[in-house]
Amino acid sequence: MKMKAKVILTALLLSNAVGMQAQALDLKALGDMVEKEVNSAASGRSASGAVSQLSEKETSDGLKLALSQGASKAVSMLGATDGFMGNQEVKIPLPDSLKKIEKGMRMIGMGSQADDLVLKMNRAAEQAVPEAKALLLNSVKQMSLTDAKGILTGPQDAATQYFKKTTATDMAAKFLPIVQKATANVKLADTYNKYAEMGSQFGLIKKEDANINQYVTQKALDGVYLMIAKEEAAIRQDPVGQASNLLKKVFGAVAQ
Numbered sequence: 001m002k003m004k005a006k007v008i009l010t011a012l013l014l015s016n017a018v019g020m021q022a023q024a025l026d027l028k029a030l031g032d033m034v035e036k037e038v039n040s041a042a043s044g045r046s047a048s049g050a051v052s053q054l055s056e057k058e059t060s061d062g063l064k065l066a067l068s069q070g071a072s073k074a075v076s077m078l079g080a081t082d083g084f085m086g087n088q089e090v091k092i093p094l095p096d097s098l099k100k101i102e103k104g105m106r107m108i109g110m111g112s113q114a115d116d117l118v119l120k121m122n123r124a125a126e127q128a129v130p131e132a133k134a135l136l137l138n139s140v141k142q143m144s145l146t147d148a149k150g151i152l153t154g155p156q157d158a159a160t161q162y163f164k165k166t167t168a169t170d171m172a173a174k175f176l177p178i179v180q181k182a183t184a185n186v187k188l189a190d191t192y193n194k195y196a197e198m199g200s201q202f203g204l205i206k207k208e209d210a211n212i213n214q215y216v217t218q219k220a221l222d223g224v225y226l227m228i229a230k231e232e233a234a235i236r237q238d239p240v241g242q243a244s245n246l247l248k249k250v251f252g253a254v255a256q
Contacts, residue, residue, distance in 0.1 A: 075136070135170050168221060
């Protein structure tokens with residue numbers, strides 16, 4: 001109430017200062033000014049304070065719903081045909097260290113083989129990604145209340161980092177055999193591995209890039225977490241735009 005009185009007094013003083021215009025005091029504008037001042041003060045509350053007003057069940061259920069939706073959407077997009085190949089943010093290219101080899105192949109008329117390898121790498125990732133859904137959803141189920149509150153009051157990518165910590169190892173183990181099977185019939189894969197291993201021995205290629213299957217597996221993981229991060233950002237930036245009232249309440253509290 002003190003704040004409202006202060007704002008009203010300030011408005012009246014300003015109005016009196018302009019003489020006759022005092023009689024034409026815009027009460028609506030004054031009300032808007034009071035509301036703006038009060039809302040500004042309210043927005044100064046910390047996210048952790050706002051979250052503490054929620055019940056433990058609301059905090060846990062709201063976050064789990066958000067993460068389940070975000071993870072499912074990310075997997076669905078990437079696991080479709082052209083989920084990787086048609087998305088420049090996650091499309092898997094040949095490693096930078098092999099660009100010279102790719103350039104040479106194109107100069108001698110082998111560009112189609114290089115293109116085929118890139119296509120098959122991305123198709124392999126698209127085939128592997130659906131395996132991520134069960135792991136991600138299980139990670140959500142296992143989330144503790146402490147984890148939930150930490151994500152809500154943490155950095156903008158806190159949920160994505162939680163997923164990386166809890167699923168990366170198992171997800172890589174799930175992806176690898178699928179990638180291996182998908183690239184088995186690509187003749188250029190053997191050539192890739194041959195040159196990549198040679199480059200690795202001389203320090204020209206990163207160890208994780210020295211084998212096509214390991215390289216594609218890591219890129220597939222990166223793609224999954226990137227899309228999850230985008231979903232997380234969308235929810236944090238526009239909690240009111242989310243369909244669930246529970247999501248609005250939980251992430252709306254963080255946004256205050």
